[in-house]
Amino acid sequence: MTSGRPHKKKASRSAGGKRRGGPNRPGTGNKTSQGPSGWRVTSTPEGAFALVAPPDIVEREDDINEVRLMIEAEETxxxxxxxxxxxxxCPDHLTAHALLGEIAGGTGDLVLARAHFGYAFEIGLKTLAAAGCAxxxxxxxxxxxxxxxxxxxLAWALEKLGESRMADDVAAxxxxxxxxxxxxxxxxxxxLRSGGLPMVSLG
Known part of the structure; x- marks a missing residue:
């Protein structure tokens, strides 16, 4: 449901379809382990790993923040x-897929919610696989x-769709x-299995 809140005017785009508005931000860390659309893994001082988004996705952070405000205002x-x-x-924008999954789940479209959540989940797994990282x-x-x-x-949508084994795999x-x-x-x-919860919110 929409409200009277004005929608932000989108920035102009170049002929290639990319937003204008400043140079790309340089990447950091290890560039040899790229996954979908430039996603990569970098190691941390603690011996763990982190997913690093490509610059064109990082540039959309302000847009994602505005989308979160729209969702809070029920401007879904x-x-x-x-x-x-x-x-x-940015077809591999992990957060955008996750938020579309949340919106779909909130409207009862569990199949679409599963698709978006699942795509976002797979971006991470494919990036790890490309890096040979577990x-x-x-x-x-x-x-x-x-x-x-x-x-x-994803686990929520799978459980709601009766795919409990797959939901357990995601949890594992x-x-x-x-x-x-x-x-x-x-x-x-x-x-959920002991009485049920409402749709999860990604905050």
């Missing part, structure tokens, strides 16, 4: 349009937060990446 149709527009330029991906590292959120949403994968289960995937599934 506008938010979904903005996210689809972002995906037209983790861990600690949720305390903000760069991994969106992936753990997507895992939570997230626990391998971070034994503290930062998004609460296992606890969410246990609660």
């Amino acid at each position: 149709e506008i938010a979904a349009d903005e996210l689809r527009w972002l995906l037209a330029d 983790g861990p991906l600690p949720g305390a590292d903000l760069r991994n937060g969106a992936w753990h959120d997507a895992a939570l949403g 994968t997230t626990l391998r990446m971070d034994s503290t289960d930062p998004a609460g995937v296992r606890a969410m599934l246990d609660d």
Whole structure:
């Protein structure tokens, strides 16, 4: 449902479809282990790993923050349009897929929610595979937060669709990446099975 809040005017784009508005930000860390659309893995001083988004996705952070505000204001149709527009330029935008999954789940479209959450989840796994890395991906590292959120949403959608075994597989994968289960995937599934929870929110 939309409100009277004005929608931000989108920046102009170049002929190649990319937004104008400043130079690309340089990447950092190891560039040899690239996954989907330039996603890569970098090691941390603690001996763990973090997912590093490509520059064109990093540049959309302000847009994602505005989408979150739209969702909070229940402007979900506008938010979904903005996210689809972002995906037209950045098809592997992990957070955009996760937020579209949240919107779809909130409207009861569990199949679409599963698709978006699952795509976001797979971006992380494919990036790790491309790097020959088995983790861990600690949720305390903000760069991994969106992936753990997507895992939570995917497990929720799978459980709601009656795919409990697949939901358990997602939970097991997230626990391998971070034994503290930062998004609460296992606890969410246990609660659903013992009485039910409303749609998860990615905050």
